[in-house]
Amino acid sequence: MNQLVAGLLEIGAIAHDDATVKAALEGLADRFEFSGYAYTKLLPGEFCVISNLHPDWLKRKRKFDLDRRNPVLRRAQQSRRAFVWSSQEENLSEEDQSFFGCAAKFEIRSGITIPIAISNGAISALSFVSPKPVLTAQEEIDPIAASSAVGQLHARIEQLKVAPSIQEPFYLTxxxxxxxxxxxxxxxxxxxxxxxxxxxxxxxxxxxxxxxxxxxxxxxxxxxxxxxxxxx
Missing domain, CATH: 1.10.10.10 (Winged helix-like DNA-binding domain superfamily/Winged helix DNA-binding domain)
Incomplete structure (x- = not known):
């Protein structure tokens, strides 16, 4: 998994536009046999996701995220460090089972998530997802290195103003x-x-x-x- 972190550091260093960031993240996911990625930023009044996952899932994920019913994002907010997750975890609540049941329809059953703290007490989180029931890592991921890599990626995304795949609608009367x-x-x-x-x-x-x-x-x-x- 630490090779995954090294790949993230490379993206933060070489990405120079919107297309490069998205293509590099997709390539990194494929290299480590993940089915896709999702970078989520959730601030008060601002929700956006950069991802290559199915658009229908991203719309449903947005609803889960905004309603605070996404167990992965909830854990990310609580732990603020990299972790592996699975739909096969014990003692899942009915609400969490509902989330994973919906995700499974899009072949999302496990993954790794790396959250970082950003402004206003909020977080950004990068997830790589897999259709496997349980994700088995050959080596432990270094949480400090992982957070540093995602922090650099976050800064690059903000600098390049990468267009989100889905963003919370905003209007004023x-x-x-x-x-x-x-x-x-x-x-x-x-x-x-x-x-x-x-x-x-x-x-x-x-x-x-x-x-x-x-x-x-x-x-x-x-x-x-x-x-x-x-x-x-």
Whole structure:
């Protein structure tokens, strides 16, 4: 497995565009007899996956991830270190069995996941998946080296702005968009209410609804997300 980590380090060093990153990850998965890969980033208000797995599975995975019903991602968030997983593990809850039952329809039964901590207490996780019921590793994976390799890959993906295979939809209503745009220009909620000739609570409630929809803590996060998505 440490050869897999070495391959990840090479990708972080040589990848120079969107296509190179995806092709290199697919080639690495194939080299070690995995059926595919999935790189997942889950931040408040931002979910994206870069993967060569079946699009229908990625849509279902998105639902499991956002509802916090993906046992692999849940373990990644708790452990923050590389681990091997399998659908044959003992004492799986009914919810976990449901996840693995759905994954099995797409020939996903085991794999290895390497999570890393990123900003705002969130994680990114790279998984290589297999149709085998149990993944047998010939050698233990070095968790420190693995985290370092995925950290470099994460930085490269962010630098190159690699297009996600699937991304959480994001929208603002016309009022939410207008109020958020004023905030992005440095106006306060009070200023925005005065400019738009509405009550303070009208603006406050609209912004609160937008934050609630995407699990955001404050208006700064809302403005940042709206800017990243090109809505303001």
């Amino acid at each position: 016309p009022k939410e968009g207008t109020y958020t745009r004023w905030l992005s220009l440095g106006k306060t909620v009070e200023d925005t209410a005065d400019i738009e000739h509405v009550k303070y609570n009208t603006v406050r409630i609209a912004l609160a609804e937008a934050r609630r929809r995407y699990d955001l803590c404050n208006n700064t996060q809302l403005v940042a997300l709206a800017i990243r998505r090109g809505l303001v």
